[in-house]
Amino acid sequence: MSAFRITASILALATCSAAVAQDSSDPIKLTLHDWTGQLITTQLMGEVLEEAGLSVEYVQADYLAQFAGLETGDLHVAMEMWETTGRDAMDAATATGNVVNVGPTGMKAKEEWWYPTYMKERCPGLPNWEALKEPACAEAFSTAETAPKGRYLGGPVTWGGFDDERVEALDLPFEVIHAGTDAALFAELESAIQREAPVLLWVYAPHWAPAKYDGEWVEFPEYTAECYTDPAWGMNADMAYDCGKPFGEIWKVAWAGVQDKWPTAYSAVDAFTISNDDMGAMITEVDLNGKSVDDVVADWMSANEDTWKTWIN
Known part of the structure; x- marks a missing residue:
């Protein structure tokens, strides 16, 4: 082997070693x-x-x-x-x-308020979010703890999502209750569906729940960045978050x-x-x-x- 080839081989090995050593x-x-x-x-x-x-x-x-x-x-x-x-x-x-x-x-992410299809009979007008403003509809989603207000089961507080702010900005007659864990959130969903009990909660995809159960996401006013940052945007001129969550x-x-x-x-x-x-x-x-x-x-x-x-x- 020529001296040139030997030198080239040594340089190649050194370069390879240096690349590995970078990590x-x-x-x-x-x-x-x-x-x-x-x-x-x-x-x-x-x-x-x-x-x-x-x-x-x-x-x-x-x-x-x-x-x-x-x-x-x-x-x-x-x-x-x-x-x-x-x-x-x-x-x-x-x-x-x-x-x-x-x-x-x-x-691709989707997270929004979700209900099983059987709740549409009890709250006509869904999936339009404005149906939730009706007292009869709120009562249909209520529990003993929240009545006459409806109950919305949100994700753990650490997830964010601005659901409390959304309820206030859109003047919805609902109380937001936060599940302690992801497992608790979906355990409650399964229990409610087995009993055909009222339930409105945070469901996200990709996940098994919207594939396993027949239901729909609530259709809120479409998200824009201004909805979250500019109170003057949207139907409530004094508050931000008067829209749904972003998808993407x-x-x-x-x-x-x-x-x-x-x-x-x-x-x-x-x-x-x-x-x-x-x-x-x-x-x-x-x-x-x-x-x-x-x-x-x-x-x-x-x-x-x-x-x-x-x-x-």
Whole structure:
């Protein structure tokens, strides 16, 4: 072998080693929240990063308050920021320059007030939100604790969503009761449907609930950014949030230092994509069929090896 070829080979090996060395041996911290889909996407990403030889640590974090940790670099990657509830917090964090939006997950988010179809007989005019203003309709959704006002079961307070503000801005005769957990929210839905009891609650997609049960989302005035920021916008000239929730992407976000410290991880998070159908099927396996998140993620990894390997190659 010529001296030139030997030198070229040594340089190539050195370059390759340098590229590998770019990824820190420190654990990359992925945030965990309190709903099944996010636990799945996060563990799936973590398993892929471990396949790439990276160290991963999972950290339980508040959905909105996590941005304080992402801005300082104490947390590194959050796999699900929903356009419907997290956009304001995400935009404020990215505006600092310390957090970056790593692009969409491929899933499309919808979160809104939802009711089973049998409630339409008790509240004529649905899905138009104005039907909820009728005293008879509010009473149809009431419970002993809220009567004569209707009861709306919101998600955990940490999810945001501005439901309390929406009720006030649209002058709805409803009380907002927040479920303590994701599991409690949907346990109440299942119980109500089995009894054909009144229920109006926060339902989101991708999720098994709107696929399993026959129902509809309430149709509020269409969201615009001004609705959330300008009280003068919309039908209530004195209050913001007089509209429905935004629909759209589910985003991935990261501490801005991830790309330099763990370039392989950053590229993998950027490449990650999954469909609503695939995610809905995995959530169903966990929430309805009793499988563990570990097993569901392992099954997906085994069946989709050709997909996830492209994220790290």
